[in-house]
Amino acid sequence: MTARNDHIMLTVGRYIPLVVLALIFIFPMVFMVMSSFKPAMQLLSDTSSIAAFLPVGHISLDNYVAAFRRAPIGLFILNSIFVTSVTVVASIFLCSLAGFSTVFIEWKGRNLVLAAIVATMIIPFEAVVIPMLLLVSKLPWIGANGLSFGWLNSYEVQIIPFIADGLTVFLFVQYFRSLPGELIEAAQVEGAGWWLIYRRVVMPLAGPVVATAAILKFLAMYNQYMWPLMVVQDEAYRPVMVGLQYFYQESVPWGEVMAYLSIITVPVLIFYTFLQRAFIASIAATGVKG
Incomplete structure (x- = not known):
């Protein structure tokens, strides 16, 4: 049982740094995608909280429609x-x-x-x-x-x-x-x-x-x-x-x-x-x- 616990702890210890590193790289992508669905004022106000990474507030495809119209x-x-x-x-x-x-x-x-x-x-x-x-x-x-x-x-x-x-x-x-x-x-x-x-x-x-x-x-x-x-x-x-x-x-x-x-x-x-x-x-x- 002790050997099994040691193996679990060793596995967790190996994966925690990898998960943290993955989150560091994923956060900018999540922020980019979430911001693309929000209006300008909400986008700026959400940057001061965790809401910047969450699909909260007024969510729509207006930015995508406007982007396709612009170019x-x-x-x-x-x-x-x-x-x-x-x-x-x-x-x-x-x-x-x-x-x-x-x-x-x-x-x-x-x-x-x-x-x-x-x-x-x-x-x-x-x-x-x-x-x-x-x-x-x-x-x-x-x-x-x-x-x-x-x-x-x-x-x-x-x-x-x-x-x-x-x-x-x-x-x-x-x-x-x-x-x-x-x-x-x-x-x-x-x-x-x-x-x-x-x-x-x-x-x-x-x-x-x-x-x-x-x-x-x-x-x-x-x-x-x-x-x-x-x-x-x-x-x-x-x-x-x-x-x-x-x-x-x-x-x-x-x-x-x-x-x-x-x-x-x-x-x-x-x-x-x-x-x-x-x-x-x-x-x-x-x-x-x-």
């Missing part, structure tokens, strides 16, 4: 989801191929190329943003209207420059190096080519690193502000973060701001929750197969 929020969300999804999928495909080629295929200079790719991680984006802007403003593009020059005010200018990055390649390289070489050798003995090995042997085991890379890339792309602000002036292509400009005016009630922030946060929470479950499931599946 085309649905269009902004669709733009962000499209740009982010395409970038994530393309990045995982190309970066995993790069990692696969540098780990499993022997070719001259691969270590030097990998070092150069990883070295790009130390270059801040602000240092290359002006050259990138000058480059994309003159590049050719073949679209529905034929050949044109300049990628400004388009989806491709928000996607293509961010498909490949050193961090994602590095994550795949590190994970591929942890896989047993016997798997590749056995596949080669069976007559499988590199593309078949990549598709049927390596990538089915890469669930954890795919989930990790997808989460990091999704957060980075969905939260982009400076680059879209520089290259997208047309409202039809603007993402959600640039849409915040509609709520920078002094006359905008705080309830509308909180409503907009609540709306644009939902896709992030859904994506993160889904990928977190996929990440845990992939680890379990990989452990069973191993």
Whole structure:
């Protein structure tokens, strides 16, 4: 009985700090969502009490209705989801191929190329943003209207420059190096080519690193502000973060701001929750197969 009590106390002692830490991170989210349903005067008066975190007082959807009237929020969300999804999928495909080629295929200079790719991680984006802007403003593009020059005010200018990055390649390289070489050798003995090995042997085991890379890339792309602000002036292509400009005016009630922030946060929470479950499931599946 004493041992059982000690185990319970030890478990409680472990979970209490985690619960406290979780509450610290959850409270701002709860405050944001609760404030989005309250009128301006009640929102400000509730900040001095616990009522700021509770659905009390005059609760309505007026702030959400006003936010949708002030800005085309649905269009902004669709733009962000499209740009982010395409970038994530393309990045995982190309970066995993790069990692696969540098780990499993022997070719001259691969270590030097990998070092150069990883070295790009130390270059801040602000240092290359002006050259990138000058480059994309003159590049050719073949679209529905034929050949044109300049990628400004388009989806491709928000996607293509961010498909490949050193961090994602590095994550795949590190994970591929942890896989047993016997798997590749056995596949080669069976007559499988590199593309078949990549598709049927390596990538089915890469669930954890795919989930990790997808989460990091999704957060980075969905939260982009400076680059879209520089290259997208047309409202039809603007993402959600640039849409915040509609709520920078002094006359905008705080309830509308909180409503907009609540709306644009939902896709992030859904994506993160889904990928977190996929990440845990992939680890379990990989452990069973191993």
